[in-house]
Amino acid sequence: MSTQEKSITGVEVFFDANDIIVSKTNLKGHITYANDVFLDIAGYTEEEVLGKPHSLIRHPKMPRCVFKLLWDTIQAGDEIFAYVINRAKNGDHYWVLAHVTPSYDSASQMVGFHSNRRVANRDTLTDVIIPLYDELLATEQAGDRKSGLEASTRKLTEFLSAKNMTANQYFLSLA
Numbered sequence: 176m177s178t179q180e181k182s183i184t185g186v187e188v189f190f191d192a193n194d195i196i197v198s199k200t201n202l203k204g205h206i207t208y209a210n211d212v213f214l215d216i217a218g219y220t221e222e223e224v225l226g227k228p229h230s231l232i233r234h235p236k237m238p239r240c241v242f243k244l245l246w247d248t249i250q251a252g253d254e255i256f257a258y259v260i261n262r263a264k265n266g267d268h269y270w271v272l273a274h275v276t277p278s279y280d281s282a283s284q285m286v287g288f289h290s291n292r293r294v295a296n297r298d299t300l301t302d303v304i305i306p307l308y309d310e311l312l313a314t315e316q317a318g319d320r321k322s323g324l325e326a327s328t329r330k331l332t333e334f335l336s337a338k339n340m341t342a343n344q345y346f347l348s349l350a
């Protein structure tokens with residue numbers, strides 16, 4: 176079953192402002208580590224997440240252009256900050272501000288990725304991120320898989336250029 180076909184309850188769940196949701200992946204984005212906060216909020220056991228693609232918790236309201244930006248950035252060796260809505264196993268959802276970075280071994284080879292996530296500011300979500308993501312998603316869905324992603328990526332790039340900011344500068348300016 177694809178993520179899009181999984182049920183969505185529309186119920187938002189929350190975690191504590193002092194909590195950090197942590198996961199690590201290999202270079203393909205398959206989960207190699209998840210902390211207890213991750214498992215608790217997402218409603219999975221460790222066994223259920225280890226080795227699975229991180230898209231396991233993908234929520235259908237997330238625009239694909241944000242994940243494209245995430246992957247382009249981390250594969251280039253850079254860090255990224257991004258707001259993400261995730262889907263728990265039971266279909267509930269939770270918003271996070273994620274910081275994703277590459278991990279390196281002692282020979283400076285990129286060996287995987289690491290994500291830390293905190294509670295996202297509610298006003299930022301309501302005033303900026305949700306309307307922006309809704310617009311990006313609508314743009315994406317107006318085209319086919321390829322042209323939709325190109326159009327939403329263009330829209331996100333234009334949005335950031337108009338602010339004269341990189342994605343990280345912009346997302347952090349809101350935090």
Ligand SMILES: Cc1cc2nc3c(=O)[nH]c(=O)nc-3n(C[C@H](O)[C@H](O)[C@H](O)COP(=O)(O)O)c2cc1C
Nearest residue numbers: 199200204229230232233234242261275288289290
């Ligand atoms: C370290 C790391 C953490 C990630 N965390 C999430 C996450 O919390 N939620 C999510 O939907 N995708 C996350 N992703 C992105 C997924 O790998 C994937 O690109 C995304 O879910 C879109 O899935 P799709 O390409 O199958 O549409 C993460 C990727 C990495 C490398």
